[in-house]
Amino acid sequence: MQIQGVMDFNLKYTLESGQSFRWNRIEDAYYGVVEGRILKLRASEKGQHGITLSVESSASEDAAQLTAFLRHYLDIERDVPRILAAVGTDAYIHRAVQRLWGMRILNQELWETIASFILSQNNNVPRIRGIIRRLSERFGRELTLEGYVDYSFPTAAVLAAAESHELLACGTGYRADYLKGAAQAVVSGELSLPHLKRLAYPEAKRELMHRKGIGEKVADCICLFSLGHLEALPIDVWIKRIFETLYLRRPATPREIREFAQNYFGAGVGYAQQYLFHYVHECPNWADDEHLSLISHE
């Protein structure tokens, strides 16, 4: 199955920018488990009218429905160039946007996103990926696509009933109780996922932060990478570093950074954040004078 005419989209940057922990690149194809099936995605060379995405699924599903699903999951529907145009107010963010043109913010399944970012705290991406892979192997369902084997992300019900020592064996560390608590809240209905999806950003964030193990940063990740709230601004050590070094040029609290960034970048601050976050990972000399001089300070 193919999706043709996809404009302003880059598969690599979208899937490798630290928002999803479930994609693996093998040669020129990406394999990932998304909502209960393996998807294999490949992007063709860019043509005049955008790229073509080739799609294989481990599930037998209707092509039109799969297309509609992927257009939403990959955020292809959204007018991202317009959002980035409104955000790019200085030469630095402009350079990041140019360098990573086509990167999109995913709309991922809510429970998996909640669980994944609970596990992400005080942790690094390769290890987060490993924990999620082991949890899926242990508690998920086996899936295959053309000889590629992977496992569905475990449901809240399964994790709610899991023994703590089994979660620990997957490498969750002290986050095991947070994960299990969130799973139990979802199962009991105390944390209603359908309800969360109906809330605006401030209310959704506040609701999420009532859970132990979900602070402001993790709540913002969930709001941005699952609920589509582009006003969300996850402030991790990297984003803090970027704003202190480049924009504020002084030590700053997360509250100060948030106030500055939401005012400076506006409603699309979540997209700006993602481009800055991935740009500094792609470009080790991001803080050199050459880059610093891109931002004018009057």
Place this chain on the structure above:
DNA sequence: TTCCAGGAGAGAG
């Protein structure tokens, strides 16, 4: 060996 990673909770002040 110490430091770090898409942090958050608990307690002290």
Place this chain on the structure above:
DNA sequence: CTCTCTCATGGA
């Protein structure tokens, strides 16, 4: 309210 300490894990 802010500051500090601690939490489990593995790679650098």
